[in-house]
Amino acid sequence: KNLGLQGCATNLGISQQTLSRWQKELRETGDIEIRGSGNYASDEAKEIARLKRELRDAQDALEVLKKAINILGK
Known part of the structure; x- marks a missing residue:
């Protein structure tokens, strides 16, 4: 749809x-x-938040790839 x-x-x-x-x-x-709009206590806190987002995105991409490999392997 x-x-x-x-x-x-x-x-x-x-x-x-x-x-x-x-x-x-x-x-x-x-x-x-990507425009961050959060209120961060410091530049370091903002960088930590950015890195956490980046890590989460990479983990999500890895999960998708694992599922694709699993499907293609059948």
């Missing part, structure tokens, strides 16, 4: 404008700029 931009944005809990901007950035630059 094709949800369209608005349906996808609603499912993600973000505005259609944000999703549209991300889509445009990805098309133009091949990347999406």
Whole structure:
């Protein structure tokens, strides 16, 4: 089922404008700029939060690859 931009944005809990901007950035630059808006006590705390996000993303990607390998191996 094709949800369209608005349906996808609603499912993600973000505005259609944000999703549209991300889509445009990805098309133009091949990347999406991540803007941190949290309040951090220090630059170190902000860096720790960034590294935790990066680690979580890498772990998620690894899980997807494991599942793909498992499916392809059958």
